[in-house]
Amino acid sequence: MPGSPPMAEPAGDEQPTIGGTPWIEVLVDCPGAQGLFTYRLPLDLVVQPGDILTVPFGAQQVGAIAIRFVIAPPPDLQPEQLREVTDVVAPAFFPPHYWHLLHQVATYYHTPLIQVIRVALPPGLLRRSQRRIRLLPVSAPVSCSPAAQHLLALLQAGKTGDYTWQYLRRQVRGADRALRELLHQGLVESYLEPPTPMRPKLQQAVTLTDGIPVDLTPRQQEILDVLRRRGGDLWLTDLIQICHTSTGTLKTLALKGCVVIQNREVLRGETGQILERDQPKALTPAQTLAVQALTHLSDPREVLLHGVTGSGKTEVYLQVIAPLLQAGKSALVLVPEIGLTPQLTDRFRARFGSQVWVYHSALSDGERYDTWRQMLQGPPRVVIGTRSAIFLPLANLGLIILDEEHDNSFKQDQPMPCYHARTVARWRSQLDNCPLVLGSATPSLESWVVSGHGDMDHQPETDTRSLYLTLPHRIHDRPLPPIEVVDMRQELAQGNRSVFSRSLQSALQEMYEQQQQGILFIHRRGHSTFVSCRTCGYVLNCPHCDVSLAYHHTHEGAVQLLRCHYCNHTQLHPPQCPSCQSSYLKFFGSGTQRVVQELAQYFPALRCLRFDSDTTRTKGAHRLLIEQFIAGEADLLVGTQMLTKGLDLPQVTLVGVVAADGLLHLPDYQAGERTFQTLTQVAGRAGRGVEPGRVILQTYTPEHPVIQAVQTYAYQAFIASELAQRSALRYPPCGQLVHLRFSSADEDAVQQSAHQVAEALTIILPKTVELLGPAPAIVARIARRHRWQILLKLPLDRTVELPELDNLRALCAASVSLTIDVDPLQMT
Structure with a gap:
């Protein structure tokens, strides 16, 4: 039955027994369930706080977290009315101090604690009927x-x-x-x-005993000799394969006392390939200063490591982590994308070997389950992972690193909690008393200000314990590649209707002739961004979303398919315009598919690889494509923003940005910052090796201040201008935002609910809070669900208390979903 709000307690040595029967309060994973529920423990079941359980709840079995023992059942119930815990799914899955972090996330992001736990845990542990x-x-x-x-x-x-x-x-x-x-x-x-709980993977092993074999056939003796030469211990399947024998023969040897066959756990995890051991590199003076400063830190200080592209931030990380491992401490390295983990993981494994583990959503449920359990105990490790890895219960954590800390992929948009890994990392740093390093060539405005920079009226208080380190030059003093800005208006006026400017065409030809490699960056995947009728202007939209359908070209002669990038709706390309029946339908815009198609027409000898979310869906696809490119199996890598996230490709001498304007003109207050970061990052892929690089940036607005700042790598000038604009409008980091998103299949219900919540907030919130809306979302319908939004602009002191999520949901119709996004980065 329901109890008081959850207050986690560390596990004791023994579970208490009251009159022979112990009681425990648990947090159940069931929609609508509030507070704690008390259960009776079977006498033959050992449970401790922090265990993951299966319990009966209503007519079904659900997952639950053991919170604390109680000395008696609720006074309004008799002991025999309480139900028993069914089973322990996973023991000791939460360290005692870990609960404080989960409570912080739940409170700050206005999310029920069980929902935070569900996001933090490996998938599949909290199962239900x-x-x-x-x-x-x-x-x-x-x-x-x-x-x-x-x-x-x-x-x-x-x-x-x-x-x-x-x-x-x-x-x-x-x-x-x-x-x-x-x-x-x-x-x-x-x-x-009933739910099937996640369990360790077991495999049969055969172990040689010390017994003296008697009455053995020559074949049995041969098997024992093989086992002895292999160290006396092999997996049963391996021994069968090596000796070309059967399970029955091995069982006979077990009956004779010659071997023992037993189940043994097999750890599931991404092991990677065997790499030649790497040695520490000679450091530049700036790298040396950074390593010395970071090595001497032991308190929860936040460090901004601001290094230009190719300045050797990864080598700094490696040389700072090495003494930590020797001291018995672990390190957590977060990266924004799965695609970045193979290359970074290889560098770390070449230095630290089997001490390196990975954790991200492309791993199987079993691999994530085993990785989590290994983190609870054992030797020091380095874990490389995406944002969810911030919740890993690493023992004796000595350092947290966010590489490419500016990247928006560190923020979860849905489901709740809509947490930012950088924010949670700050809390984790305080709890584990370890430094937090934020590394980037283009730091976010928030991190720049927190590090003590920025000059504005509404600047937040900076932490005096923050530290700013800089790597202003590339390794070996290699120059940053010059950026040539091409005005595509002039190209069109002079008769060039290709997606490639004459300058880019010439550079691609020169690159091919000199047997070099290059990158082409496109804002969107697919062939064309939309399909329109040239007769009446009708645009083919998704029937379930308020967005245009994109054309995806698979191969020559294939059926023409249109796809929605929001709900994945797919339909055939119509032969005629649905509005006026005209046959003049045209593909507009350029995605990765179209660029590759046009490259084949202009440069048929160029070998191209696409690197976007369409070509990297399968497990291991990121690694395979990058390895093919590094091995010289392609001349050109054509891709989307995945190319900007820290890839180190020393052989790339040319980077082409096909259309910078698609990033620049998004309806978002952060559009300028994101454009500067993306273009600067992709430009930084060129010239990282011996040969110098060059960048050609195509745009229809070369006079735009962001484009001009990118061309000269003027980060600080751009930041100063951007901060002035943010300060005037009270946008982050000069203010705080809270985004309330409403969605429902019922258009009237979602609109009415948004208005009711807005009216309630207008009465409750102080005058210092500015309420914008309610209004339809920028994309007003996705997957048949209508969407409305409210945006709250709060002062930086963060003393404003928002109503509880349940109270706000009570104002909404039953069919309406409400999401609270604190510090939102996407407002589409």
Whole structure:
């Protein structure tokens, strides 16, 4: 039954027993469940606070977190009325101090604690019963509605006639009424499938014993000799393969006492390839100063490491981490994208070997489960991961690094909590009493100001414990590549209708002739950003979202497909305009597919690789593409923003930006900052090796201040100008934003709910808070759900208390989803 709000307590040595029966309060993973619930513990089950459990809740089994023991059940209930804990899924999954971090995240981001736990834990641990529908062996229905017939046909078409209710509801419109019909006629049954808990992976191993073998056949003796030569211990499958034997023969040897066959855990994780051991590199004077400063830090100080592209930030990280490992401490290195982890992981493994682990969403559930458990104990390690790795319970953490700290991928947009890994890393640094290093060639405005820079009226108080370190020059004093800005208006006026300027065409030809490599950066993937009728101007939009469909070209002669990049709706390209029936439909804009297609026309000898989210969907695809490029299997890497995230490709001498304007004119107060960061980062991919590099940046607005700042690498001048604008408008880092997002399939309900919440906030919030909206979102409909928003602009002192999430949701219709995004980065 419900108890008081959750207050985690560390595990004791023993679980208490009251009258022979212990009681424990747990946090259950079930929508709508509030507070703690008390359960009875079976006498044969050992549970400690921090364990992950399976418990009965209503008619189903759900995941739960053991919080604390209690000396008696709730006074309004008799002990026999309480239900028993079913099982322990994973013991000791939370260190005692870890609860404080989870509470901080829940409070700051206005998210229920169980939802924060669900995001922090490896997927699959908090499982619950799921409803399934099973076909019964009975005669045909008497009569059914079309929806019921559709539902019945789906079940009949399956091999087992058994599907999850969640799947069937997505497939059949009006599925609820259809199911009631089928249940009434006795054609199907509905049942709950118990959750299958995540478990360690076990594998049988064969171990040689000290017993004296007797009465052995020559074949049995041969197997024992092989096992002895291999160290006396092998996996059963390996021994069978080596000796060409069978499981039965090995079991016979076990019965004779010659070997022991037992289950042993196999750790699942990304092991990577075996690399030649790397030695520390000679440091530049700036790198030496940075390593010395960071090595002597032991308190939770925040350090901004501002180094130009190619200045050797990674080598600084490596040489700072080495003495930490020797002292028995671990390090956590966060990167913005999965695509960056293979290259960085290889460098770290070449230096630290098997001490390096990775953690990101491309790993299987089992791999993440095993990695998490290994972090709870054992020797010092280096973990490289994306934003979710900030929640790993690393023991004896000595350093946290956010590489490319400016990148928006460190922020989670959905589901709640909409946390930023940098913010959580600051809290984690304080809890673990270790330094936090933020590394970037283009630091975010927030980190720049926190480090003690910036001159503005509304500058937030900077932490006197912050530290600023700079790497102003590239390794070996290699120059930053010069950036040539090409005015595409002039190209068009002079008759060049290609997506490539004459300067870029000439540079690509020269690159090919000199057997060098290059990068082409495009803002969007796909072939064309939208399809429009040249007769009436009609644009083909997604039927489920208020956005245009993009054309995706697969290969010559293939069926032409249009795809929505929001909900992934796909449809055939129509032969005629749906509005005026004209056949003059034109593809507008340039995605990666179209650029590759045009390259094949202009430069048929150039070998190209696409590097975007379409070509890197499968596990290991990032590594494979980069390795192919490094091995010289392609001349040109064509990609989207994934190319800007810290890739080190020394053989690249040319970078071409096909269209800078797509980034610059987004409806976002951060558009200028993001454009500067993206263009500067992608320019930094050129000239990192022996050969000098060059950058050609194509734009229709060469006079724009951001473009001019990028051309001269004028970071500080750009930051000063941008901060002045932010200060005037009270945008971060000169103010705080909270974004309330409403969505529903019911257009009227979502609009009404947004207005009701806005009216309530107007009454509750002080005058220092500016409320913008309610208004339709920039993209007013995604995946058939209508979207509205409210934006709150708060003062920097952050003393304003927002209403509880449950209170705000109570003002919304039942069909409306409400998301609170504190410090939002995306407002589309």
